Amino acid sequence: MARLALLSVSDKTGLIELAKQLVEEFGFDIISSGGTAQALKTAGLPVTKVSDYTGSPEILGGRVKTLHPRIHGGILARRDLPDHVTDLEAQNIRPIDLVVVNLYPFEQTIAKPDVSLEDAIEQIDIGGPAMIRASAKNFANLTVLCNPNQYNDYLEELRKNGEALIAFRQSCSLQAFKHTASYDQAIAAYLEKQTESTSFTLTGTQIQALRYGENPHQSAAWYQTGAVSTGWAAATKLQGKELSYNNLVDLEAARSIIAEFTNDDPAATIIKHNNPCGSAMGASISEAYEKAFNADSTSAFGGIVALNRAIDPATATALTKTFLECVVAPSIDSEAQKILQAKQNLRVLVLSDLSNGAKENVKQIAGGFLVQAADDIVADPNTWQFVTEKKPTPEQLAELLFAWKICKHVKSNAIVISRDRTTLGVGAGQMNRVGSVKIALEQAGDKVNGAILASDGFFPFDDSVKTAAAAGISAIVQPGGSMRDADSIAAANELGIVMVFTGVRHFLH
Secondary structure (H helix, E strand, O other): OEEEEEOOOOOOOOHHHHHHHHHHHOOOOEEOOHHHHHHHHHHHOEEEEEHHHHHOOOOOOOOOOOOHHHHHHHHHHHOOOOOHHHHHHHHHOOOOOOEEOOOOOOOHHHOOOOHHHHHHHHHOOOOHHHHHHHHHHHOOOOEEOHHHHHHHHHHHHHHHHHHOOOOHHHHHHHHHHHHHHHHHHHHHHHHHHHOOOOOOOOOEEEEEEOOOOOOOOOOEEEEEEEOOOOOHHOOOEEEEOOOHHHHHHHHHHHHHHHHHHOOOOEEEEEEEEOOEEEEEOOOHHHHHHHHHHHHHHHHHEEEEEOOOOEEEEHHHHOOOOEEEEEEEEEOEEHHHHHHOOOOOOOEEEEEEOOOOOOOOOEEEEEEEEEEEEOOOOOOOOOOOOOOOEEEEOOHHHHHHHHHHHHHHOOOOOOOOEEEEOOEEEEEEEOOOOOHHHHHHHHHHHOOOOEEEEEOOOOOOOHHHHHHHHHHHEEEEEEEEOOOOOOHHHHHHHHHOOOEOOOOOOOOOO
C-alpha cells in the first residue's frame, strides 16, 4: 500500500514542490484540508480532502476538520503493538507516514496595530497543534514537518534511505514541540496583556549559536522572540564577519541612542563597551559622524557606529579611515557600499527601523528574574523646570536636550558634557557622581568653557555644581528631587549658571 501523507499548512511556501515530489517520485497518497487541498488540486496534484477521507464534513465554518479518529488514529498508532494494528484494521484507518502542518499566523495578526481581540482569537489554531503534537509524540512511526525549510531535508532522507531514519524523525519531533511551545507562548503573552496577570513568559527561537559570550569561556546563542522577525533579527548584514555576543550588545546600545534622534537632524553615535564615546548631530550624516569620531577618536577605535541617515559616499569614506567593528544605518547608497567593501571584516548592517526596541527589560537574578518596562519616555523640555535665576537661552535649551538624550543611555552615575550638539566628555559607571563629573571634565579639556552638563540623577550635594562651574560649564540639566536641591540651586545662582530640572531620572545599571 502507498504511504500516506497529511498536508495542512497556513504558510504554503514550498508546498506544491514538496507534494509533487511525494507523489511522483515516492508514490505517496495525499490527504489534505481547506485551502491546502484547493492549492494542491489547482496545481493538478491528486489529493483526497480530509472530509472525504473521514466521511465527516467540515463543520463550524471550518473550525473542526481534522479532529477525527481516522486522522488521529492514523497519526498516533504504534505499529509495533498488535492491538493498535487490529484497531486500525477494524476502523479502516490507514497509518499516516508524514504530517506536514504549520499554524495560523497568530503572531503576524497581533503585530498589526489595529488588531481586535476577536480577530486575534480567530487566529488561534486548534487542529494544527493537535496534529503536530500527536505526530511529534509518535516520531518512532512517522515524520512531522512544521517548517518549509525542512522539506528538502526530508526528501533527501527518502532518496538516500528509502525512508526517514529515526534520528531525523526525532530531530523533527523536537522542532515540532518547540514550534507549538513558541506558538502557545505567543498566545499566552498576548492574552496576558489583555488582562491583569501575575505571570511573565519569555521564549525564543535560536537564530544562531555564537562563538562565545562576553568572554571566550562563556557559551552563548542569539534568540529571536516571536515568529515575526523584528529588531536585529530583521537587519540585513551586507558584509563582514559573523556578529558576536558583544557586537550585538553594543549594537543595541547604539540603536537605543540613535532612536532618540530618528526624526531629528542627522545624528551619529559611536559605542565602546556599551557606553557612547562620541555622539553628535550635524548638517549632514558625514559631518555628524566626523564630529562624533573626533569627540574621542582614541576610544572610537574598534567601536560600534549607528547613524540615523543613509550611508552616503562621504560617510563611507570617513568610516574606512579607522578600525571599526560594526556600522548600522537605515539604508546605504550603492556607491557607499562599494567603498565600504574595502574593509572586508567591517560588519555593515542595514536596519530600516532603528526606533523599534524591546518593551520590557529582563534581568536574571538567583532563583528568578526581574522585569521592568523599557525606559522609552520621550524628553519634553516643555515640562522642565527652570529653577535658577538665570534662564536658558533657546540655543542652550536645545543643547541641554541633546545632552540629556545621550546621558539617558550612559551607565550610572552618568555625566555628559556637550557643545555644538557634540559630546565633549562622558563620565560613566562611577561609584560617586563627583567622580563622573571629574572624568567628563578631564576628557572635555579646554573645550569645556561655555559647555552644557547633563546628569542622569540628582545632585545630593552642591559639590558637583561647584566643580562644573569652576571648569566653565554654563548650564546644567538634571532630574532634581534631592532633599538638598536648594543647596545646588543656590550654588548655581551664586556662580551665575543655568540649572534645569527635568523631573525624570534615567538610571542605567
